Amino acid sequence: MDTHFWKIEMGQANTEIYQQAAEFLKKGETVAFPTETVYGLGADATSEQAVQKIYQAKGRPADNPLIVHIAKKEQMHDFVTEIPQQAAQLIDAFWPGPLTIILPVRSGALARNVTAGLQTVGVRMPSHPVSLALLEAAYLPIAAPSANRSGRPSPTSAAHVAEDLTGQIAGIVDGGETGVGLESTVIDCTTEVPTILRPGGVSIEQIEQVIGQVHSAKRVLDSAEAPKAPGMKYTHYAPNAPVFIVEGSVEFWHETIRKQQEAGEKVGLLVSEGLADKLMDMDNLEIWLTTSREKSLDQVAQQLYKGLRAFDHTDCSVILAESYERTEIGEAIMNRLEKAAGSKYLREATEGR
Structure with missing residues (x-):
């Protein structure tokens, strides 16, 4: 398959590009595009054949549901x-933005392979101007997981998408690097107390300021269970x-x-500049800086996937990653690091432990 590339020129209308890419989506093809979190791989969520092309291109497990992206709230x-009251409050507070809300799905309205056969669907309205313009041009509900091969670090640039999926998808809209750098937060609003299924660009603290206490799904699902949201089950x-998370002194x-x-x-x-400075006396290291000495968690989030991917272009045989505080977006950072590492930690022993 030939993959068509479109380059968005910032400050210009780019109307023709959006119309061309939207036509690909309307004809049942897959198109990658930037959101404020990561690049997504989009297809018409009402067409089972179109959605199947996402699963084929990514090598994605069939029981892993997809998030549906919209340009206008009324499309829901x-x-x-x-739309429960708490969901409506979250929509008013955080849309457009990096928050996916799990809601009850109307029977037959979406392709079954979008929901993986569940009675619910995850919905979000992205805030990136390129994704909003494309979604409005197509004016379809667009199923869009991250635009990478399944299991790989998510893409934060069009180059990352091209590296994984050239020849496997119909088109890539290059809108530059993404902002947040981690996927959206997923919250299930079909439960009595809303439950965070995946931490992301909107923190639990921010959500609780709007709707009060929420639950957090910490448990890893077993092989027989169907996940209600992406990122709950698979590596x-x-x-x-291999990646190891290191916790301990210098x-x-x-x-x-x-x-x-x-x-050998x-x-x-994969460390902050402050820690890297303390390890510079050691030889034969490949270092990717996640943040400056100030340890900005937002900067760590932006650099995380880019750093993980960068090591694939080196001869590194093992990656040691710094851990971060689980506050605000730090919870999402550690969630992604633990999945990248398969929860493998190297921890310093302390007295009394």
């Missing part, structure tokens, strides 16, 4: 049966080299690096 009335975000980092090197490993570090 075509395919959801109810995600992993580069080619001395423990030195010791850990030495042990890996003595075992080429070590890559």
Whole structure:
């Protein structure tokens, strides 16, 4: 398959590009486009054949549901049966933006492979001007998971999409690098107390300021269970080299690096600038900086997937990643790191433990 590339020129209308890409979507093709979180791979959510092309291109498990993206709130009335009060409050507070809301789906309104056979669907309205313009031009509910091969780090640039999916999808709309850098928060509003299924660009603290206390789904699903949202069950975000999350003092980092090197490993570090400065006396390291000395969690989120992907272009055989505080977007950062690492930690022993 030939993959068509469109380049968005910021500050211009780009009307012809949006119309061309929208026509691809209307004809049942797959098109990748930027959102404020990561690049999504879109297809007409009402067409089972179109949606199947997403699963085929990504190599995505069939029981992993897709999020439906819309340009206008009123589009929801075509395919959801109810918008509970708390969902409406969240929509008013955070849309357009990086929040996906799980709602009851109208029977037969969407392709069954969008919902993976569930009675619910995740919906969001992105805030990126390119995605909104494309969604408005197509004016279809668009199913769009991240535009990468399943299990790989999510794409935050058109180059990342091209690396994974050239020849597998019909088109890529290049709108530059994304902003948040991590996928949307997913909240289930079909339960009595809303439940966070995936942390993301809107923090739990922000949500609770609007609707009060929410639950958080911490449990990893087993092989027989169907996830209600992406990112709940399968290994995600992993580069080619194994990832370990390291927690401990600078001395423990030195010791850990030495042990890996003595075992013949080429070590890559996914760390903040402040920690990197303390490890610069060690040789033969590949270092990707996630943030400056101030440890801005927003900057870590923006750099995380880019850093994980960058190591695939080195000869690193193991990646050691710094951990971060689980406050605000830090919860989402650690969720993605744990999935990339398969929850593998290297922790410094402390007295009394």
